[in-house]
Amino acid sequence: MNAQTNTSTCTSLGSNLRQGAIFPFALRAPRSVAAVRAIAGVFLIVLGAVFCGVGSWWGLALFVAAAANLELARRLVITSRAR
Numbered sequence: 001m002n003a004q005t006n007t008s009t010c011t012s013l014g015s016n017l018r019q020g021a022i023f024p025f026a027l028r029a030p031r032s033v034a035a036v037r038a039i040a041g042v043f044l045i046v047l048g049a050v051f052c053g054v055g056s057w058w059g060l061a062l063f064v065a066a067a068a069n070l071e072l073a074r075r076l077v078i079t080s081r082a083r
Contacts, residue, residue, distance in 0.1 A: 030080035037073035
């Protein structure tokens with residue numbers, strides 16, 4: 001049996017991640033998705049601060065998730081301006 005590999009999916013996912021988009025909808029409406037990601041990032045920062053404030057170190061993990069959301073939002077805005 002010949003196993004065929006589909007590398008187009010991997011390469012398109014890589015280029016979408018460089019643009020800040022994981023889902024195809026993010027490429028169609030980048031500013032809306034960037035706004036939702038930014039709001040989610042701010043919410044995760046606030047929630048992480050609350051968790052760290054009460055002594056739970058799980059808040060640090062939320063800061064990492066917030067940074068990822070804010071970075072993807074920034075990439076979406078930059079690539080939407082370039083189009």
